[in-house]
Amino acid sequence: MSYRFLLASTAFAAALIAPAQADVSATRTDNTWQVSSDGERLSEVLSAIQSEAGFRLVGLDRLEDDPAVETDLSGSLPDVISRLLQGYDYAVVYGETPETEGEIQRLVLLSGRAGSAPDDSQRIAPRRLEPGASEEDGERVAAMLARQVQPLVDQDNGVETTTTTVAVNTSGSGGSNDPTDTGGGGDDGELDAETQAQLAEATRRAQADLEALVNSLRAAENAD
Known part of the structure; x- marks a missing residue:
């Protein structure tokens, strides 16, 4: 067996056993957002949305549970965020000037864990x-x-x-x-x-x- 054949076989085997690459997408058309994730962690999905929207993401390190997300969401930005963070404690800060009124300026993760309903x-x-x-x-x-x-x-x-x-x-x-x-x-x-x-x-x-x-x-x- 030649060295070249051995090297090619090793690369092929590594490709077979390597896990599939997770993917996340966050795009905006006017006021409608399309967010999809194929196994990415919640933190990565939030970071992708932040990168596209331009708001500040605070408290990401507080996430005690960072599950893999399989989703395909469409809607306004507040709606998408609320569906992604359903059960988590967080706060959204909106702009107060005429230019930023109604725009999300900060997304703050408070406890970083899913809350429980009051008794x-x-x-x-x-x-x-x-x-x-x-x-x-x-x-x-x-x-x-x-x-x-x-x-x-x-x-x-x-x-x-x-x-x-x-x-x-x-x-x-x-x-x-x-x-x-x-x-x-x-x-x-x-x-x-x-x-x-x-x-x-x-x-x-x-x-x-x-x-x-x-x-x-x-x-x-x-x-x-």
Whole structure:
């Protein structure tokens, strides 16, 4: 057996036992994205989308599970991302200027693992307003919550707090859905003790959730 024949046989055998090359593609036509993967890891699929879209991908090293992805997705960018990361904890940051409004600026992986649904003790059952509740009550509730959470958002963005516009939905009492300006102060009226206690607890939970998200985003930025 000649040396040349032996070398050719070795190369042929290596080609037979080598695993198939995984492939990933992310293309965009106007606002429609086509993302396909033939066995590539989730991290590689996200990186391919990031490279094409131009947003910042933060926290990729947090992925505790980086499964192989067999998929062929089509849709808007937020839709494709949500389907790829179904079950994972992540946040999407959109542009705030007129030029970037509606565009994804950052994709932040928070925990890096698939989340679990809350148990019954953690679920908050929604309650419809009593028939006698007025539109003004709904507006006061929205105003109080907005004043609690908006300063945290403005502080994180380095913006001085001015006014906040909140869309109020009072369909349970026949109210309108018109936005309400809540930044000018004024008299909020008097609510009964039980309602005030419920509002205080709801506000505390909303503020805690927002602070947790802000802290996660800051930690992700520092780790990037």
